[in-house]
Every structure is written in C-alpha cells, then in structure tokens.
Amino acid sequence: MSLSHAILTALIDENLTGYELAKQFDVSLGFFWQASHQQIYRELKQLHEQDYVAVEEVPQLGKPDKRVYSLTAAGQQMLEAWILAPTRSRNPKDELFIKLYNVGLVPIASIIAAIDQRQDEHRRKLALYRKIESRSYADPASLSDRKKGIYLSLLAGIRQEETGLGWCIDARKLLASVDT
Amino acid sequence: MSLSHAILTALIDENLTGYELAKQFDVSLGFFWQASHQQIYRELKQLHEQDYVAVEEVPQLGKPDKRVYSLTAAGQQMLEAWILAPTRSRNPKDELFIKLYNVGLVPIASIIAAIDQRQDEHRRKLALYRKIESRSYADPASLSDRKKGIYLSLLAGIRQEETGLGWCIDARKLLASVDT
DNA sequence: CGGTACATGTAATCTGTTACATGATTCA
DNA sequence: TGAATCATGTAACAGATTACATGTACCG
Numbered sequence: 220m221s222l223s224h225a226i227l228t229a230l231i232d233e234n235l236t237g238y239e240l241a242k243q244f245d246v247s248l249g250f251f252w253q254a255s256h257q258q259i260y261r262e263l264k265q266l267h268e269q270d271y272v273a274v275e276e277v278p279q280l281g282k283p284d285k286r287v288y289s290l291t292a293a294g295q296q297m298l299e300a301w302i303l304a305p306t307r308s309r310n311p312k313d314e315l316f317i318k319l320y321n322v323g324l325v326p327i328a329s330i331i332a333a334i335d336q337r338q339d340e341h342r343r344k345l346a347l348y349r350k351i352e353s354r355s356y357a358d359p360a361s362l363s364d365r366k367k368g369i370y371l372s373l374l375a376g377i378r379q380e381e382t383g384l385g386w387c388i389d390a391r392k393l394l395a396s397v398d399t
Numbered sequence: 400m401s402l403s404h405a406i407l408t409a410l411i412d413e414n415l416t417g418y419e420l421a422k423q424f425d426v427s428l429g430f431f432w433q434a435s436h437q438q439i440y441r442e443l444k445q446l447h448e449q450d451y452v453a454v455e456e457v458p459q460l461g462k463p464d465k466r467v468y469s470l471t472a473a474g475q476q477m478l479e480a481w482i483l484a485p486t487r488s489r490n491p492k493d494e495l496f497i498k499l500y501n502v503g504l505v506p507i508a509s510i511i512a513a514i515d516q517r518q519d520e521h522r523r524k525l526a527l528y529r530k531i532e533s534r535s536y537a538d539p540a541s542l543s544d545r546k547k548g549i550y551l552s553l554l555a556g557i558r559q560e561e562t563g564l565g566w567c568i569d570a571r572k573l574l575a576s577v578d579t
Numbered sequence: 580c581g582g583t584a585c586a587t588g589t590a591a592t593c594t595g596t597t598a599c600a601t602g603a604t605t606c607a
Numbered sequence: 608t609g610a611a612t613c614a615t616g617t618a619a620c621a622g623a624t625t626a627c628a629t630g631t632a633c634c635g
Binding site: 416417418419436437440441444459464465466490 | 613614615616617623
Binding site: 221224225228231248250251252253295298299302303305306307308309310311312313314315316317318319320321322323324325327329330333336337340359360363364365367368369370371372374375378379381382383385386389390393394396397398 | 488
C-alpha cells in the first residue's frame, strides 16, 4: 500500500523520527495523504524489518530516546519501482453526496447546513494553500525540478478547493427552490 | 460508518437484494461511494440484526433464493438522524501526488505517464456524467426535489472531472520543462 | 496548576480488498 | 463451448480509526 511510499518519500531529503513524520503528515504531503501517528509507527516498524529504512537511536536528556529513520538504498529502489508501476485511483467516498440523495426526506435546512459546513472547509483550505503558493511558489517556471512536482500538487489542491467552493454556492442556489 | 447510510438511502425508493444493491454501487450512488458485494452482504447482515432493514426470502425457480431487503421505520429514523449530524470530511488520499513529490528521482517520462493515465480516467468519467446529465437532468430547475439533490451530486462529479482534466493538461505543460 | 509539545507505543475494533466457493441460465 | 449474468455467501488479510497508556519539559 501507499503509506509506506509516502513515508519513504518524506525521508528522501531528511532523516526523521516517527513523531516528526506524523507532523509532516499534517501538512504538505498530508494535504494529499493523511495518516495518524499510530499508522506511521506501525508502518515504520515494518519498513525497518524489510530494510527499507535504517534507524539510529538517539538518547536524549529528560525526554524519551529518539528513533531517527533514514532511507536505505533498498528503500529508494523500492520507491522508484513503485513510481513506475500503474497508479491506483482512489475510489471516491464523500458522505455529503449520500446526504444529497436524501433531499426530501429531511428538512432542507439540515442539508443546507451540511453544504455550509463544507463551504467553510473549502474556504479554509483554499486560504492556506494560496498562502503557501504566494510564499514559496509564486514563479512556477523558475522552480527546481523537485519543487515543480510539489507545486503541481499544491495547484491541484487549490483548484479542487476552488471547484468545491463554487459548487457549494451553486448548490445553495438550486436548493433555495426546495421547501420544507 | 457511512456504507450503512448509503445502503439505507438506496432502499428508500425500492426494495432491493444484496446483488441489486451491489449493482447500484457501480453506478449512480457508486460515483460518490463505492463498495464491493462482500462489504454490502456483510453490512446488510448487521443492518438486519439491528432491525434497520427487513428481509423477505423469495424462492425462485432455477436460481438461488432471493433475499429482498426493505427499509424499516427504525432504519429511516436512523438515517434521518445521521443526516442531521455533522458531516465527516474524508481525508484525501491520492497516490498521484506522492509520485509528484518524487519528480527528479525517476525519469520524468514515468511521471508524465501517470498523469496521462489520470487524464484518460477523467475523460471517461466526464463523458459518462455528461451523458447522464443530458439524458435526465437537462433542465435542473424543473426537477423534483429529490432529483435536485441527485443532480447536484452529478454536477459536483462533472466539475471535479473537468478540474482534474484541466490540471492534467497544465501539469504536462510545466513538466515539459524538466529533463531526464 | 493546566495545557501544549515532545516522544513512543499497544490493543481493540472497524473497514476494505482479495481470493475462494457454488450453481443455474442465457447469449454468441 | 465459453463468457456473462444472476445470486449468495465465507475466510483471510490489509488498512484505518479510536481508545488507552506513559512520562518530561516548558509556558503562562
């Protein structure tokens, strides 16, 4: 599965602890692939058993010892092979649409409330992504190759949020004609 | 979880067998919530234990007996309560972006191939959604309330695919400036 | 004194995927 | 004859979520 590949990807540039990886998965890569710390620790254990990552134990004063993970040659090879393989497309799952199939069953206000909630989420994410864009990716053509790839992910995020936001507005308009 | 709610939603208008439900989950509702027949049979068993659905066994000639499921009053109440509750937003997971974070690690042609594959998927889905739109939802304002909800789901699908398709085209352009 | 950050994990449960299993009918 | 459709399921495994568990340090 792909959590392992996401972890290996994060380890290309820097060596990280499980804790630091979990934080990475709350931002950046985490915009497109989320994982909890429990998943990450479990996955790191398995990656280590297969020698795709190496560990260095770093004792610390007053804190638990750190376990700093780094990518091995085998790990990088595995990652490269996975990139060449066909990409599995995610099956979409969105509760909001199940709710929309039930217009007429419940007061329309409750459906509209769900759309408003979604609209807020889109707005928050869009603001965040645009901030990152203007800070680090203002001139895409002059970016390094690696940054171009990351920029394209960000661009996909921006457009998805814009599309979602626009849809929320139009959905509200159409639902205004529904009573109850 | 929401598979149960998707099943109850499908049972509002018609009584269905597990097999028929599985087919529904390949189209319509399935555009936004996918499930395999194994999941559906398991879920139906649980829904029945909780009395959210009722079963009628229908003997058939030459075929295995059918088990036709219908929504109970308790099931409908449960569904209504769920619609009123806050909508959990799905954590996004898309392998393609993990691959994009690795531009520079592998020949760029392999990343472009992944984008082309995605572009095809968008095109296929878009063509399908537009066909459904022109057949059944050409005049949104005149639809029944229930159909309006379903139409909005379809509209979201159409826009998502359009956005994805546009992104693929732009991604290809930017990656044209990357060598190797 | 309470909350947040640092830092690592286990256990139980819930979902999802893949493979296996059966058997009739219809269409090309 | 072989593939597709109808119709139901079990079993094993993989992946994700939620709750539990521990303990220090620093900031206000």
